[in-house]
Amino acid sequence: MAIATFRMIPLVVVAAMIGVPVAARDDGRYANSPLKGWFESLHSKAGGPCCANADGTALDEVDWDTRSGHYRVRLQGEWIEVPDDTVITEPNRAGRTMVWSYYVNGRAVIRCFMPGSMT
Template identity: 65%
Template sequence: MFVRHSSNTAAARKPQRWVAVVELRAYRRFVELAGGSHLIGADMVRLKLLRRSALLAASLVLWGGNALGRDDGRYANSPLKPWFDSLRSQLGPCCSDADGFAVADPDWESHNGRYRVRLDGQWIDVPDEAVITEPNRAGRTMVWPVKTAFGISIRCFMPGSMI
């Protein structure tokens, strides 16, 4: 497509206007702008490839964000393993797809009946549905976080004793 300035004598008296002419070629497309600059069809192809690769990268990041929990077998012979496997909160089983770990006393707190825990340097409020109310056989505060593309959520939380 070529855009050129009209140079009629009648146009000299009136405000200048733009006239567009379209030219199609089998292998290239040109756009000529007022300043003589050109956008070649190859640049448009590069822009399309860049857009496609950005969409692919975004979809891989979102798909990869839903990682499953792993069990490396370190605690397979622990006498508490069946008890840990049976733990459930209202949000679901604790050990199904989240790895639980012990939390040090400075990394969790209770205020007005609500809990919050510090994970990866940020404080996260524990939903009431995630709190396990049965006796804590492990003795230490335990948390089962689930990391998603939207951040960290708490699947299960078992408070220990604050000494």
């Protein structure tokens, strides 16, 4: 019975590692962009920099809108209301709608949101 237990240890370790969340980081793909400094300076009223842990995601127009006076975004097929204190109110120099999110227990949490044009 002890040998069977030892054979199960690698399986248990692999199963545990699959469920470990991975922290997102700036992957460097915009390192040479002339807007890099501007992106890094963005902060929401919710606190903390938008680009602290991850690059933002540009959204297609079908993946964001307004409802009852609030923005909402579609991430991983789910519509999420954007908290007002995460909305970036300065002019959008990138032009595209952007969202910075992170995940807690598999659910998206909005760090920052910057609307683009709805044309």
